[in-house]
Amino acid sequence: MNPFLDPAEFSEEPTGPEYLLHLYITGATPNSTRAVRNIKDICEEHLKGRYELLIVDVYQQPELAQEMDLIGVPTLIKRRPGLVRRLVGDFSNRERVLKALGVAPPAGPL
Amino acid sequence: MQEHSPSVATALPKLPKSPTGIEGLDEITEGGLPQGRPTLICGSAGCGKTLMGIEFLVRGIQNYNEPGVLMAFEETASELAANVASLGFDLPDLQAQKMLRVDHVHVDRSEIEETGEYDLEGLFIRLGHAIDSIGAKRVVLDTIEALFSGFPNQGVLRSEIRRLFRWLKDKGVTTIITAERGDGTLTRQGLEEYVSDCVILLDNRVIDQITTRRLRIVKYRGSTHGTNEYPYLITEDGISVLPVTSLQLDHPVSDNIMSSGVPALDEMFGRRGFYQGSSVLITGTAGTAKTTLAASFAEKVCQQGQRCLLFAFEEAPQQLLRNMKSVNIDLASHVASGLLRIEASRPTINGLEQHLVTLHRLVKEFRPDAIVIDPITNLVSVGNTAEVRSMLTRLIDFLKVSGITALFTALVSGRGQHEMTDEGVSSLVDTWVSVRDLEGIGERNRGLSILKSRGMAHSNQVREFVVTEHGIKLLDVVVGPIGIVTGASRLTQQLQEQAQTLAAQQETDRRDRELERRRRVLEANIANLRTEFESVEEELRQINTEAQNRQETLTSGNLRIGAANPPRRDTPAPDEKV
Known part of the structure; x- marks a missing residue:
């Protein structure tokens, strides 16, 4: 969380895409597939060309579950920019997702 | 599994x-x-x-x-x-x-x-x-x-x-x-x-x-x-x-006897002591030498080479050792030899269960043959009566199953209700000794009696005892005009009896002397009479002799006369017989 702890990542920031997102899913469960679809839609719509999305299937790498302290699935971890945030769910609540990602919602009612 | x-x-x-x-x-x-x-x-x-x-x-x-x-x-x-x-x-x-x-x-x-x-x-x-x-x-x-x-x-x-x-x-x-x-x-x-x-x-x-x-x-x-x-x-x-109360009452029992440490007290029991593995309760009001009795028992156990665990809830070990030394109960040497272990703590230091667990742990560690808790009544300050009773039930059960002789002291308050203890443990224990104050006119004396002793006959007397420099001493029973007397009354009674005995002795002596005197008087009289008699006899004999002499003289005179006149043969001479 503290960017000073990882100077490499810090220095690297300007070069990589603005948004670094890790999405942890569990196989092809309805929640997971919905989550993948929703997050892709959101990113394409609001962060086009500014993001990097990594999708991890925890079933394939179960040790990651502990490492990443996963409880609810699907979980999206926003690594950049700003504070690390965790978003749990299938991202059907678009307003919340955008708020959590720090993306200003487009003008006008959603 | x-x-x-x-x-x-x-x-x-x-x-x-x-x-x-x-x-x-x-x-x-x-x-x-x-x-x-x-x-x-x-x-x-x-x-x-x-x-x-x-x-x-x-x-x-x-x-x-x-x-x-x-x-x-x-x-x-x-x-x-x-x-x-x-x-x-x-x-x-x-x-x-x-x-x-x-x-x-x-x-x-x-x-x-x-x-x-x-x-x-x-x-x-x-x-x-x-x-x-x-x-x-x-x-x-x-x-x-x-x-x-x-x-x-x-x-x-x-x-x-x-x-x-x-x-x-x-x-x-x-x-x-x-x-x-x-x-x-x-x-x-x-x-x-x-x-x-x-x-x-x-x-x-x-x-x-x-x-x-x-x-x-x-x-x-x-x-x-x-x-x-x-x-x-x-x-x-x-x-x-916590160690669960054993559900059945089926623990093995021993036929061996353990001495109470006070010989005279042993004498009051039909089998000269307590059964091994039984539980003994000593109840009494304050200052009735419960602790001393308990310490006597502990000393006796150790003297026989057995191990004893003593829980003191009132006194620090050093104080207990010192106090017992004053009545010639030497616990210190047994502590030194490792046969006696004194665990002293304030009852309020922890809950009842903690006490019970401590006890269990120590029993497992130390493996005593006998255990003394002085006094169990202090535990009441920790829990309510029901809890204490349940704890004591478990404790007594545990000790019995382990075959450990247990001696508890309990303080009873007030007089006249010595037949029950606050904790109601009396039904759980096998032997119950009651010590109490026998308060008379201006003094208190300690009395000891056996209320019950399961499995053996026991004395029904209330014995007075004193704590001397040589330990506890039971005094002989003194019966006065209104029952057993104690203390100063006992001494008075004894003095009175002594006086009576003395007086009786003197009376006897006096009678003996009187008899002797009379005998002497009589004997003197007898001697007088005899002397008198002797003199009379003497006199009589004198008279007799004189009479005889006279007769003889007379006879010889007659003979001489008869020689001059020849005698007649048909008449016997009457004087010849004399």
Whole structure:
């Protein structure tokens, strides 16, 4: 969380895409597939060309579950920019997702 | 693992159980927790839920070679390790041996944003991975309710927790789930709905400023179990559920006799002492030498080379040693030789159960032949009467089963009610000696009597005794005009009797002298008479002789005359006979 702890990542920031997102899913469960679809839609719509999305299937790498302290699935971890945030769910609540990602919602009612 | 309840002899297959290895708990649960099923441990803060979970895992690893997974929702692995290190549980070492996995689940609401449908599959994967990686047989979920603070969607959470328990069951791991006690319910979030196989309730009660922890098995599906509330303790070796009262009265008995340490007191018993393994109660009001009697017994035990454990709830060991030395009871040398062990503590230092456990532990360590508790009444300050009675019942039971002779002293208050003790333990003890003040005019004396002695005849007398520089001495019975007398009355009585005896003696002597005098007088009289008689006799004899002489003279004169005149032959001479 503290960017000073990882100077490499810090220095690297300007070069990589603005948004670094890790999405942890569990196989092809309805929640997971919905989550993948929703997050892709959101990113394409609001962060086009500014993001990097990594999708991890925890079933394939179960040790990651502990490492990443996963409880609810699907979980999206926003690594950049700003504070690390965790978003749990299938991202059907678009307003919340955008708020959590720090993306200003487009003008006008959603 | 499945045959831990040999007492229940049945051909039917029994519920397989996982022994917890926690002292006492396996006895109550008759073998352990249900194997392959979840068990709920609920209790309020500070009950030792987490500790019980960890001990279950550690004992499983150490005693039964069953690896375990600890999923902690509240404390981190390092915190947990530090907390239990004092109990000798080395979690990092067990983790290094791949026998234990500790997974700290960090739940922080502020970090989590719910954005739609989700499930707790992440938790399942973590747990599944942890279980599979070390082949765990035991799992502890320490306060899964922490999830409720992190995930607001209760519907999802509840269905997922239900699924989790089902999943753990299918995995065949024995699971302990700890949960915080709720208000009026077993758990705050109603987890008992989901865990229906075994529920253990821990309770932390403060009565009169003293805390007692208790454990109760609320339910145990498919198995019998102890239903009482069992006190338990967190000791240096982990949790210790209190030694259960033995259900049957079938302990072996001994025919050997132990001396009370006071020879005269032994004489009052039909078999010159107490039975070995029996329990003896000495009751009395303040200052009736109960402790001294108890110390005499302890000294006697040690003199015979046996071991004695003395619990002093009133005096410090040094004070006790000094005081007993003043009455020639030398306990110090026995302490030095290791035969006597004095454990002194204030009763209020801990709860009743702690006392009981301390006692159990010491008995196991020290293996005494006799135990002295002075006095048991002080324990009343710790608990209420019912608790004390139940504790003493357990204690006496335990000592009897162990074949240890027990001597308790008890302070009774007031007079006239010596027939009952506050704790009502009198029916539990085998021998009951009562010491009391016999208060007379202006003085108090100590009296001792045997109220009961199971299995042997005993004296019915109230004996006065004194505490001398040479120990306790029972005095001879002195019967006065209105019964047995004691103290100064006894002395007076004795003096009176002495005076009477003296007077009687003098009277006798006087009569003897009178007799002698009379005899002498009579004898003098007799001598007088005899002298008188002798003189009369003498006189008479004199007269006789004179008469005879005269006669002779007369005869010779006649002869001379007859010679001149020849005698006539036909007439005999009458004087010839004289």
